[in-house]
Structure formats: structure tokens, C-alpha cells
Amino acid sequence: MYSIGELSRRTEVKVPTIRYYEDIGLMPPAERSSGNQRRYDRAGLERLSFIRHARDLGFSIEAISSLIVLEETPDRSCLDATRIAERHLAEIRDKIRRLTALEAELQRITGACEGDSAAQDCDILAALADHDLCADAH
Amino acid sequence: MYSIGELSRRTEVKVPTIRYYEDIGLMPPAERSSGNQRRYDRAGLERLSFIRHARDLGFSIEAISSLIVLEETPDRSCLDATRIAERHLAEIRDKIRRLTALEAELQRITGACEGDSAAQDCDILAALADHDLCADAH
DNA sequence: CTTGAACCTCTAGTTGCTAGAGAGATTACC
DNA sequence: GGTAATCTCTCTAGCAACTAGAGGTTCAAG
Incomplete structure (x- = not known):
């Protein structure tokens, strides 16, 4: 049997986070020692490792709950798990797409500024103040 | 003079969000009509447009506060604005890098599963349960 | 002058934790 | 067996950046 600190060390999930997971029902209520x-x-x-890994991969708590349900009812098809993972993948790709557009815009803005002009002429501040200067809509 | 609703329409910032910005000091306290x-x-x-635009570009409230200070003290150099924007750009690139790694990992995991096996054989759930199956560390 | 939309303040909720207070449990060492 | 150091307990409150709702007031049009 592990204490919560030991579990924390083995999974690299912080102690208060483990308690939090129990609070919200992601981890089942732990057994207790005579001293509570x-x-x-x-x-x-294993359950906490699963959660940790899924969090690392960016799954939401809600999605992980669903995955745990699937894991615990082995007669159900794996289709649902696939659907959850694929939706998540689509979200990640969408995020990447939007961030890449932002990157281009920001690079354009920062590139425009020489960095030595007085603030009233700063192209960064001007670009931020005037949306019309943007290359594309966002 | 615009009402808060009119301002909201023109800037596409929601009414409660405008009030929130005032609460936290990002917008100065608004003048009031006789009926408050x-x-x-x-x-x-213009100030709200600036904020909106910067938020669209992913700047944090804190960074925007700094930018507003710079905007309002025109004798200061634009170097600080450049630094803020470049730090933000670096953060965005870091996010993209991490998301891209996740994307690859998730694609590998979801690609492995046929989608029709029973849940106890589901490769997605297995991959999530066992970190050792991962291609790279994350 | 009335009606209905817009506005007001205030509180509480969201996600996924993290920090701290103050008290009790456990363990290591002598 | 004592005691000191380290865990652990519960509870409350805080972070970012809003969003939602209750219950009440003001404004603008007809």
C-alpha cells in the first residue's frame, strides 16, 4: 500500500491534485489507514497513471471520465474511445492552425518595428490599435 | 456618446466583459448618465478596440495592461512593447511545438485502433494506460 | 404614458488545479 | 519509549478570463 506522497512520487501527480481528483470523482475514494x-x-x-497520461495528451477531465467508464465496461465497443480521441485530435489541429495564423501576424507586427523609435511612433502599438492594418481577419 | 450595448456591438466585446474590464482596471471607470x-x-x-485586438492576438490581460501604459507614456521607447510582443511570440511558438508533438502522438494512438475491437483490446485505452508504449517522452 | 428592451449591481459558476492555515499521524532515530 | 521531523488531514480561498443569472432600474419609441 502506498501513501499519497508515495503515489505522487510514482506518478508525478502532485498530492493536492490527487485529492482534487478524488473530490471530483475522477479517482475513487481512497481506503484509509487507522489514522485516516x-x-x-x-x-x-494504474488509474492515476492513466489519468496522468491522458492529461499529458491534453484530454479534458470530462473526456477522461468517459474513457475511464469505457475502460471499466469491457464489453462495450472501442468505437467510443476512438471517437473521443479523434475529436480531441481535431481540436488540437484546430488550435495549431489558429496559433500558426497568430504567429504569422505577430511576426509581421514585431518585424515591422525597429525597436528604437519613440512610443508614439511604435509600429507594434499602432498595429494593435488599428485592426485594419492586419493582413487577415482574426 | 455610446451606451455599453452600442460599444459592445462596435467592438464585438460582450457587455459583461466590458464591465469586467472596468472592474479589473483595464478600462477606466466609464462616465455615467444621469440614471447611472x-x-x-x-x-x-479606441481603448476597447485595442484591448480586443490584443486579446485576439492572444496577449494576456497583464501584457495588455503593460502595453496600455506604454501607449499612454509616449516619451518612452518602443523597446518595451517589442519585448512584450516577442516574448509572446516565443510562447506561441512553444505552444505550437508542443501541440504538434501531441498531434503526432495522438495520431499514432488513434491510428493504431481498428475501432471495432472489444474495449478490453482497445489500443487507444491500452496506449493511455501504459506510458511505455509512447513513441517519445511527454 | 406605457411598454419592452437595455441597463444596473451583485453573487456564483466555469476549468484544473495551487497555496496556505492549523491540526493530527507516522516514521526515524537515539 | 520518547521526541523531532516529515507527512498528511480538512478547509478555505485564489488564479485567468470570463459567463450566467437574479432582481431591480432606466431609457427610448410610439
Whole structure:
């Protein structure tokens, strides 16, 4: 049995975060020692590792909840998991697309400024003040 | 003079958001009508447009505050604005880099699954459960 | 002068945690 | 077995950047 600190070390999830996951029902209520401290077994470790990994991959808590349900009802098809992952992938691609557009715009703006003019002539501030100067709509 | 609703329409910033900006000091306290409703002039419109545009470009409220200070002290050099914008650009590039790595990993995971196997064999769930299956560290 | 839309303030909720206070439990060492 | 150091407990409050709703007031059109 692991203490919460030990679990934290093994999964690299911070202690208060583990308690938070229990609060919101992502982790099941932990067993307790005689002194009311949380104790975890291998199942707890694996569940938290799963959560950690999914968070690393950017899944929302809500999506992870769904994935856990799927994991625990092994007679269900894997289609739902695929759908969740693919929706997430689509979101990530959308984010990348938007960030890339921002990058281009920002580069254009910062590139325009020499960096030594007085602020009333600063092209960055001018570009921010006037949307019409933008290359494309955002 | 514009009402808050009119300002909202012109800048495409929602009414409660405008009030929120005033609360946190990003917008100066608005003048009021005899009946205590907010009234804005051209300066208010321009300031909110500036904020809106900077938010669109992903600047944080804090960064925008700094930019506004720069805008209002025209004797200061534009170097600070450049620095803020460049730091932000670096952050965006970092985000893109991390998201792109995630995209590759997620694509690998979702691509592995046929989508018709039973959940206990689902490669997505297996990949999420076992970090060792990952192509690279994240 | 009335009606209905727009406005007011205030509180609380969102996501995914993090920080801190003050008290109790456990463990290591002598 | 004692005691000191380190965990751990619960609880509340805070972060960013808003959004939603309640309950009440003001404005503008007809």
C-alpha cells in the first residue's frame, strides 16, 4: 500500500491534485489507514497513471471520465474511445492552425518595428490599435 | 456618446466583459448618465478596440495592461512593447511545438485502433494506460 | 404614458488545479 | 519509549478570463 506522497512520487501527480481528483470523482475514494490517511494499491496507481497520461495528451477531465467508464465496461465497443480521441485530435489541429495564423501576424507586427523609435511612433502599438492594418481577419 | 450595448456591438466585446474590464482596471471607470448608465466616447471605443485586438492576438490581460501604459507614456521607447510582443511570440511558438508533438502522438494512438475491437483490446485505452508504449517522452 | 428592451449591481459558476492555515499521524532515530 | 521531523488531514480561498443569472432600474419609441 502506498501513501499519497508515495503515489505522487510514482506518478508525478502532485498530492493536492490527487485529492482534487478524488473530490471530483475522477479517482475513487481512497481506503484509509487507522489514522485516516489515504492508502492506495496497484489499481489506484494504474488509474492515476492513466489519468496522468491522458492529461499529458491534453484530454479534458470530462473526456477522461468517459474513457475511464469505457475502460471499466469491457464489453462495450472501442468505437467510443476512438471517437473521443479523434475529436480531441481535431481540436488540437484546430488550435495549431489558429496559433500558426497568430504567429504569422505577430511576426509581421514585431518585424515591422525597429525597436528604437519613440512610443508614439511604435509600429507594434499602432498595429494593435488599428485592426485594419492586419493582413487577415482574426 | 455610446451606451455599453452600442460599444459592445462596435467592438464585438460582450457587455459583461466590458464591465469586467472596468472592474479589473483595464478600462477606466466609464462616465455615467444621469440614471447611472455607462457612457463612452471615442477614446473609450479606441481603448476597447485595442484591448480586443490584443486579446485576439492572444496577449494576456497583464501584457495588455503593460502595453496600455506604454501607449499612454509616449516619451518612452518602443523597446518595451517589442519585448512584450516577442516574448509572446516565443510562447506561441512553444505552444505550437508542443501541440504538434501531441498531434503526432495522438495520431499514432488513434491510428493504431481498428475501432471495432472489444474495449478490453482497445489500443487507444491500452496506449493511455501504459506510458511505455509512447513513441517519445511527454 | 406605457411598454419592452437595455441597463444596473451583485453573487456564483466555469476549468484544473495551487497555496496556505492549523491540526493530527507516522516514521526515524537515539 | 520518547521526541523531532516529515507527512498528511480538512478547509478555505485564489488564479485567468470570463459567463450566467437574479432582481431591480432606466431609457427610448410610439
